[in-house]
Amino acid sequence: MNNVLKNGKKHLPVLLAFSFASMAFMGCSLNNVANVRSDAQADMAKNDYASAESKLKRAIDDKAKAEPAGSIAQADLLIDLGNVYAKEGKTNEAAQSFKKASDLQHKDMKPQMLALTRSLNGLGLAYMRQGKFEAAEAVLQQALTIREDNLDAGAREIAESENSLGQLYFESHHWPESEALFKEAQAIYEKTSGADSADAANVRNNLGSLYYAEGKLSQAEPLLKWSFDIFQKTSGANSLDVANSANNLGELYRAQKRSADAEALYKRALAIYESACGKDSVPVGNTCNNLALLYLGQGRNVEAEPLFKRSIAIFEADGGPNSPQLVNVASNYSEMLRRTGRVAEANVVMQKATSRVALQ
Secondary structure, rough: OOOOHHHHHOOOOOOOOOOOOOOOOOOOOHHHHHHHHHHHHHHHOOOOOHHHHHHHHHHHHHHHHHOOOOHHHHHHHHHHHHHHHHHHOHHHHHHHHHHHHHHHOOOOOOOHHHHHHHHHHHHHHHHHOOOHHHHHHHHHHHHHHHHHHHHHOHHHHHHHHHHHHHHHHHHHHOOOHHHHHHHHHHHHHHOOOOOOOHHHHHHHHHHHHHHHHHHOOOHHHHHHHHHHHHHHHHHHHHHHHHHHHHHHHHHHHOOOOOOOHHHHHHHHHHHHHHHOOOOOOOOHHHHHHHHHHHHHHHHHHHHHEEEEEEEHHHHHOOOOOHHHHHHHHHHHHHHHHHHHHHHHHHHHHHHHHHHHOOOO
């Protein structure tokens, strides 16, 4: 596949706050490492990401002391830690963890060729969330090529790479390429994992989000609703998959003027994000912005204002990779201020946000 971003026009990221469910393929390693990884997975299933992060970091430190030259076992732990960081919205930390794992796996290329694609896939998605689209495309394409060259057609790992590239092309507004990849991944997952699997729900959620962005609401709704229902069965009612799906379905309902339905979904997503990722996490900032926009559209400015302020504070604290989102939220808040005659305040809000981004 050609590099779409290098051959076509480069676009800015989508400013709507969609969140994609992430997937991690787990490998086998030494018994003690396997136990740590299993315990961390159990913590993640309970939405205790802080505990999972702590266990993995401690295990990585222990391995580094015992094997200073690095080992594949360390890479497995680093990949898992990268996935935890990604779930928590810690994009910088996720990128660093996946990069360290990729470097270790490069040292043992032949037997670890396919294992390398796991860290490349995670690194590519982290780059995407940082707005480094061409760097993301390069590593995601590399992972896909390795998998296509070393696996049978229709393998689940190929679907994972197609889904990841589809997300990148969605974010960079290369929508025809994104749709084609999502549909290819969906077909593979339905054959290998089942039509009602979390894997299939993940891709349908992404495809529904794409249709929403294109204004194809009638095509988006059944995909987003189906994904939301499947995630509740497969991932658990309080999982991040459900929160991501609820946020996306809420966006659709907001566009359809189904305000009560949208509000309920945003609040459900917000509660899960606060519990699983922390009250000052990036996913919380995204959903606060979306809920504030809903209230703004209803003229509920008193309720919208603290949500906008909270979202701005989160993105100011988070820094670099989410700077475009900071400007987006600030723009939304400024619009509310202007509607209420507070023009001077609106100008200050926008000037502060854009000056912070210029310094990144």
